[in-house]
Amino acid sequence: MSGRVLVVDDEQGIRAALGQLLEYEGYEVRSTSNATDGIAEYQKWKPNLTFMDVKMAGIDGLEALKRIRELDPAATVVMISGHATIRTAVEATQLGAYEILEKPLDTDRILVMLRNVFDHLSLREENLRLRDGGGSPYEIVGSSPLMRALVEKIEKVGNTPARVLITGENGTGKELVARALHRHSARAGKTFVEVNCAAIPGELIESELFGHMKGSFTGAIADRPGKFEQANRGTLFLDEIGDMSMAAQAKVLRVLQDNVITRIGGAKPISVDVRVIAATNKNLESEIAGGRFREDLYYRLNVVPIHVPPLREHTADIPDLVAHFIAVLSQREGITPRRMSEAAMERLMSLDWPGNVRELRNTVERxxxxxTGPELSAKDVDRLAGARVADDTGLASLTACRTFEEFKDAAERAYLLGKLREFDWNVSETARAVEMPRSNLYKKIERYALTREHS
Structure with a gap:
């Protein structure tokens, strides 16, 4: 989900740097230079997330945190400190701070934290919708034989303790399958925690999974539970497990064997009761042969395999999917619904969809x-559909964009697609070449539904 982020810091450089990073990631940002204005802006704007400096003239950050949490007990506030002490960390935690970041700010850690925050907010919104009878956005849509078989398998496997390995191309809906398995299990009332192993830098993945003790590394100013602890008695979804480092794989294997984790820098074993569901778009048997994935971990995870078919194998479901996306986008995002003409639907069904269901959803939203007008035409499909927008990278195609925002998206998409092709879709090498954090590039790939073309 995109969202609103408020930055409250008396250092102009911090406000500018955070603002630039957040806007580049697609968030709407506002900032103030003092806590008084920050509290007023919070009341007026109701941001999803607030960054708050600890030391400021006048009202300090901890007092501002207290007042904001009194105004909104559900407020998510991240504290920023140049000289954090254990006392400060404890007080901030007691007042309800989500996390404390030390200056100088680490971009990779901020990106991981943003993903965690907004994943949590999305889950909270889903739970509220379910409680209020509003249904779930994680519905698996389709009545084709392939999708009926998939749903039947989910219902059969869901209410067992078995680990599941979900395979399928990018954009097919592996996360939806994982969430459906959780909803059909005895753990449905407990926490569902997702970790995108590809989006977290290698040096941070173990801290994310297993947690850490204060002082265990630079920036660890307080004890922090990892995802295994957060998912205790619930479900942990390890997405893109094929991108996990060998060192982290070894530790995950031990957890699956012993149901015990140890935080980084800690000595005390912590028992966990977690159902693990993993997913990958890679051929793990090939990864094992290449020495990039542990065979013993593969067999621990692959108790029940579930394959999610690509959209090109069940195009008969496209009308149902389009109707579902239009309904969801209009109800949840406030986007004006439009009718889909018969010619437009036929055109959608004739396309290849290398980005699968995610690409189709992005195309419908676009x-x-x-x-313009109440009905979408075949010409609208030709002009705006999926990967075809970026495949034509010529100047004429870019200048045909009607708004500057549309131009920026098309240009960025075309640039990244070209660079990914140049480096044979090696994301790490591409990220280094374009001087972009790997986690950032993965988000762009997902946002623009970029995929390696099928031969």
Whole structure:
């Protein structure tokens, strides 16, 4: 989900740097230079996340945190400190701070934290919708034989303790399958925690999974539970497990064997009761042969395999998917719904969809926003559909964009697609070449539904 982020810091450089990073990631940002204005802006704007400096003239950050939490007990506030002490960390935690970041700020850690925060907010919104009878956005849509078989397998496997390995191309809906398995299990009332192993830098993945003790590394100013602890008695979804480092794989294997974790820098074993569901778009048997994935971990995870088919194998479901996306986007995002003409639907069904269901959803959203008139036409599909927008990277295609925002998206998409092709879709090498954090590049790939073309 995109969201609103408020930055409250008396250092102009911090406000500018955080603002630039957040806007580049697609968030709407506002900032103030003091806590008084920050509290007023919070009341007026109701941001999803607030960054708050600890030391400021006048009202300090801890007092501002207290007042904001009194105004909104559900407020998510991250404290920023140049000289954090254990006392400060304890007080901030007691007042309800989500996390404390030390200056100078680490971009990779901020990106991981943002993902965690907004994943948590999305889950909270989903739980509220379910409680209020509003249904779930994680519905698996489709009535084709392939999708009926998939749903039947989910229902059969869901209410067992078995570990599941979900395979499928990018954008097919592996996360939806994982969430459906959780909902059909005895753990449905407990926490579902997702970790995107590809989006977290290698040096941070173990801290994310297993937690850490204060002082265990630079920036560890307080004890912090990892994802295994957070998912205790619930479900842990390890997405893109094939991108996990060998060192982290070894530790995950030990947890699956012993149901015990040890935080980084800690000595005390902590028992956990977690159902692990993993997913990958890679051929793990090939990864094992290449020495990049542990065979013993593969067999621990692959108790029940579930394959999610690519959209090109069940195009008969496209009308149902389009209707579902239009309904969801209009109800949840406030986007004006439009009818889909018969010719437009036929055109959608004739396309290859290398980005699968995610690409189709992005295309429907793009058409609803950018098209004119109450009905979407075949011409709208040709102009705005999925990967075809970026495949034509010539100047004429870019200058045909009607708004500057549309131009920026098309240009960035075309640039990244070209660079990924240049480096044969090696994401790490591409990220280094374009001087972008790997986790950032993965988010861009997901946002623009970029995929390696099928031969």
């Amino acid at each position: 058409m609803l926003i950018l098209a």
